[in-house]
Amino acid sequence: MKMIAFRADGGLNIGMGHIMRSLSLAKEFRKNGYKVYFISKYRGGIEKIKEENFDVIQLKLREIKNTTGFNYGNPKELDKEADEIISIIKLYNIDLLFIDTYNVTEEYFLKIKQHVKKLGYIDDLNKFVYPVDILINGNITAEYMDYKKYSEDEIMLLGPKYNLIRDEFRNLPKRKIKEKVEEIMITTGGSDPHNMSSRILNWLLNDKELKKLKINVIVGSGFNNKEELRKISQIYNNVILHENVKRISEIMLKSDIAISTGGSTLYELCACGTPTLAFIYADNQEFIVEKMDESGYVKNLGWYDKLQKEYLINNLKEYMYNFYEKENIYKIQKKLVDGKGVERIFKAFKNDINL
Numbered sequence: 176m177k178m179i180a181f182r183a184d185g186g187l188n189i190g191m192g193h194i195m196r197s198l199s200l201a202k203e204f205r206k207n208g209y210k211v212y213f214i215s216k217y218r219g220g221i222e223k224i225k226e227e228n229f230d231v232i233q234l235k236l237r238e239i240k241n242t243t244g245f246n247y248g249n250p251k252e253l254d255k256e257a258d259e260i261i262s263i264i265k266l267y268n269i270d271l272l273f274i275d276t277y278n279v280t281e282e283y284f285l286k287i288k289q290h291v292k293k294l295g296y297i298d299d300l301n302k303f304v305y306p307v308d309i310l311i312n313g314n315i316t317a318e319y320m321d322y323k324k325y326s327e328d329e330i331m332l333l334g335p336k337y338n339l340i341r342d343e344f345r346n347l348p349k350r351k352i353k354e355k356v357e358e359i360m361i362t363t364g365g366s367d368p369h370n371m372s373s374r375i376l377n378w379l380l381n382d383k384e385l386k387k388l389k390i391n392v393i394v395g396s397g398f399n400n401k402e403e404l405r406k407i408s409q410i411y412n413n414v415i416l417h418e419n420v421k422r423i424s425e426i427m428l429k430s431d432i433a434i435s436t437g438g439s440t441l442y443e444l445c446a447c448g449t450p451t452l453a454f455i456y457a458d459n460q461e462f463i464v465e466k467m468d469e470s471g472y473v474k475n476l477g478w479y480d481k482l483q484k485e486y487l488i489n490n491l492k493e494y495m496y497n498f499y500e501k502e503n504i505y506k507i508q509k510k511l512v513d514g515k516g517v518e519r520i521f522k523a524f525k526n527d528i529n530l
Contacts, residue, residue: 178268179204180212180232182260183275184248185220187397190457191365192439193275194220196297196313196339198227200273203517205229214263219365219397232263248278257286264290271524273297274307277459281306297339299459309523313338313442313516315470316462332523335442338516343424344446345514352502353431356495358389360430360449362423362440363456366397371454371479373403375434378484380411384492387413391426394418431501432494434487436479437464445472446512448505450494452487454479472508 181201185194194215201211213224216234224231234256264272264287272287275297284306288294295309299316306325309332317333324331359379363372372392379385392408394401394416401418408414417426427433427447434452435444437460444451445467453464454476461478468475474490476482494501 177209177270178212179209179271179273180214180263180267180269181273181275182214183220183273184215184217185223185365185397186217187219187366187368187399189217189220189366190438191220191223191395191397193297194223195341195365196439197273197275198224198229199339199341200297200517200520201229202227202342203521207521212263212267212269214260223365223396232267234259248276250278250280253278253280253283254286257283260287261290271295277302279305299463311337311339311520313340314463315466315472315511319466330523332520335511336513336516337520338442338512339439339520340442340446340512340514340516342514342517343422344443344512347424347428347447347514350428350448350505352498352505354498356388356431358391358430359385359491360391360393360426360433360435362393362433363395363436364438364440365395367395367400369456369479370400370403371436371456372398373400373407375487376404376407376414378487380407380414382488385488386411390414391430392416393420393423393426432491434491435473436460441467441473442512445508446514448508450474450501450504452476452490452494454482470507471504472511 181197183193183197185191205211211229213229213231215221215231221231269291271293272291273295281303288306293308296305296307298310298312299314301320301322304323304325309330311332315335322331361372361375379390390413394404404416408416424447427444427449430449433444433449436456437453441453451473453473455461455464455478464475467473
């Protein structure tokens with residue numbers, strides 16, 4: 176049996192996007208008979224991995240102490256981390272290692288690469304030329320980022336056809352576009368370090384036209400504002416909190432419009448055909464949100480810290496009262512992501528990589 180490991184983290188200061196997309200690919204390999212481990216270091220991500228019944232090897236590095244904003248780690252830690260990973264590769268006889276973290280350097284990759292048969296990287300940023308055997312970027316922006324190969328035999332899988340969307344988004348039922356909007360969804364990912372969920376929720380509840388709508392709020396495992404949200408939902412019975420969600424596609428499909436942070440959630444909303452207002456939470460989301468707005472898949476609200484109540488409300492009402500726009504958005508969104516990205520990636524390994 177071939178042994179595969181994924182190096183990914185998730186938590187309050189990182190979000191859960193790296194964990195979720197790595198899990199999506201990990202499940203495809205497990206389904207095809209591979210033994211899969213995860214290498215991780217933060218509690219939130221480790222708990223999610225264990226929920227999906229994968230073995231987790233925990234790194235010895237400490238939890239991030241900063242509780243505000245995004246922090247992907249310190250490059251000064253990477254030499255020590257590489258040593259730990261090399262020890263894990265040898266102990267567990269890892270054949271293929273996927274790395275999915277922004278805290279990487281060329282030296283980090285090169286140090287690990289000589290100890291594993293194949294090395295893969297899941298990327299968003301194109302920070303430098305990556306010395307890996309396979310590079311995956313399933314974003315709409317990937318084909319515009321001018322990637323360069325480190326070696327001639329490096330395999331690059333770029334664009335939405337290789338998007339690491341979860342299998343629950345395959346073969347979804349057709350959405351019925353309603354003339355009258357009844358439900359709205361708010362999602363900020365696995366964590367909400369800037370408390371945008373409460374902020375947006377209060378804006379909606381203070382608007383005469385919107386406060387009676389059913390509002391579905393996704394509460395991620397890394398939220399530190401759960402109590403505040405619970406208090407709001409106790410006052411307003413039309414505010415529904417969704418914690419420990421097993422199938423988020425069901426909520427996306429019944430919500431007529433979504434307000435969402437940028438990132439991987441946008442592809443899930445497109446797969447569901449949900450008209451979406453997207454705000455930017457982190458640097459890696461900016462180009463994605465801009466490109467998706469340019470192509471008509473979502474509406475770009477800009478950076479979270481510049482977002483004003485009036486701008487959000489006005490854009491939301493434009494969606495609400497324009498049936499034909501919602502219908503057109505649905506048609507183009509469904510063409511962006513077909514849910515088969517992990518299958519294509521696995522086939523690339525079977526066909527192009529001798530492992």
